[in-house]
Amino acid sequence: MKRLIEKGLMFGNLVEVTSPALIERYNRALEHLTGKRTTLTDFHIDISGYSPEIGDELGDDRYLNPNGCNRQFIILTTAQKTAPLLNVTFSTSRGILRQFMEANDAQLFALTARDAVAGELSNSVYEVATPARLLDIRRVTVEADTIGGHVADAGKLATLIDRFRNEPAGWRDDVLIADMIGLAKRTGDVTRVPIALPKMTFEQPNFWTAHFGGLYVFRGCKTPAVIATTPADLGDVGLVITLSQRNKIADWLDKNGLVEPIVTARGMDSAGMLRQKMDFILVDVADALALDLGNATRNDLRKIAQRMGAGLPEAFLGLARLLAWVEGGGDWPRITSEHPAYFYTLRARPHADRDLVNMLLSQLAPLDVRQMYITHKELFYASYATWSDRKRGYVAEFLAREYQVDKAGARAALFGAEPGMDEAAQTARRHDPKPAPKMVDLVGPWGSVRKARR
Structure with missing residues (x-):
């Protein structure tokens, strides 16, 4: 580290x-x-x-x-x-x-x-x-x-001042006045500086917790659910989905309107985003082949892709087909939720729990190390400890060069505008009526998840 x-x-x-x-x-x-x-x-x-x-x-x-x-x-x-x-x-x-x-x-x-x-x-x-105890946590x-x-003394002093002002004999109450003076020595003049x-x-309502191997609790959604990192006996906590159940997660995210395809996201350079995700996949491939990464450029990584040919991972090939469509040089690819590239093609919609959903997506698409570092540092540090020194060096250098110099700009480019910090505004957004869906929202970027499953 x-x-x-x-x-x-x-x-x-x-x-x-x-x-x-x-x-x-x-x-x-x-x-x-x-x-x-x-x-x-x-x-x-x-x-x-x-x-x-x-x-x-x-x-x-x-x-x-x-x-x-x-x-x-x-x-x-x-x-x-x-x-x-x-x-x-x-x-x-x-x-x-x-x-x-x-x-x-x-x-x-x-x-x-x-x-x-x-x-x-x-x-x-x-x-x-x-x-089950986690579901008892409703507010903090x-x-x-x-x-x-x-603060406690200031509250006591304010109460005594009210008594002094409102009780007819307050100005003659020596004990009351002595108590006020004693508290004022510690708090100062709370009438002028409250x-x-x-x-x-x-x-x-919705949160991630590190307990029990990592759980995502979504209670504020149309269909409440708990998404578990690993299979476990969670007792009677309602709908439980594990990370390995990709179809169920995709279907649940779609039904609750929590994600959008990056190729249709407003203001996003989808082509640049796809290329970067493909680079991260190639870095993992190169590391598995024990190739020296150093400060590998995109051209260096492209040579690795050419060497691999048909042996490239399905996630890379799926993103390559989508990139070809974005740039107008290919047919519309059909990528179902079972495809390894599927969750790499999504990001959270703008809503109060945007960061939580992106956190979940980073765990479903773990080779995108930049998104993992930004949205799920606990997972990033745990993963980093298992990588080879080659991959650690490349990732650390990339993040220092591409992310550290403009964190706010990078986050905005990847995920859109930040949700407001005001909790009342967040709550109001949770209760906003869902916007009218576009056609791509109804059928998904490459067909409905449910249709794909049939």
Whole structure:
């Protein structure tokens, strides 16, 4: 993983902590949440305050997420809101934390000037011993305060001020006045600079979780389903599909209107996208043949394709036929959901769960390493560890050259405009009426999935 770290592809954009004052604040928060402290004099933290260096020091990568269910967090600075989230167990956690921090940016800026803010992403489930427990997670509530309890004290002080103003004998109540003065010493003048960090609750109908080998839970769709990475006894959780059941997944995605063909996606360079996917497949072929990839250009990869001839993978040949049609030099190819190229030809439609669907597609089309890196880093890092050094070098160099230089531009080109961060807007989109379908939506890019199955 050293190569990824050096190129900023792993542990990138973390917040560095070197100030003795901030380290002491972090230790106070860490001790408050876990009963532990760090002896490190410098480390890095993610959006939740998790530090890989401290995790290594404590021998516990889940020291802020012990049950893998209700993630705790430490905020030292509002700069954390743009940092990644490491050791992800729920795909929604980073988005929830970022929305909380953006909604309370001014308050957090003021509070972190004097103390660390600590809290938890809490829900009604405290353990996930069985898959059925995951379906009990309906919403997540963010609760937070400084270690010194400034938010709670500010609330108490506001209540006392109301009593002082409204009770006829309030100005003569020495105990009340003494309590107000004592609290004001800790909170400051809350009448001029109010301190509030209200609880925020987020609906969580659809999400990915790392539990039980990796599960995609879709409850907010017309046909709810759980998609499991590997076959497992999930109990009575409704419709369950495994990744190996490609026809069922394709049919389910189509029925729920979650995907669109890249060849008809608005504003996409579909030809360039297909070529890049074909290159990634050739990289895997070259690696299997133990060929030196180095900084292989598209011409170098094309020579490999010429050498392979009819021995090229079906996924490559299917995308080549589709590319020929896009460029006007071939007939319309018929690629069913059983074809290895099928899921490489799709992307998520614009909707609130776009990133989750693209995450699922990256697992169904694993040779597209760029999409996997962007949408499913946990899977990317696990896959990277199994590759040869040849493939690791090529992929790391490609991502550093083609993605790192313009992340936002690359994501927009691949997946379209980003969904809004505002949760209310996302919820509203979930309830928008489905747009009138086009003919290609009704029959699919190469015929209806159901028709193909018959």
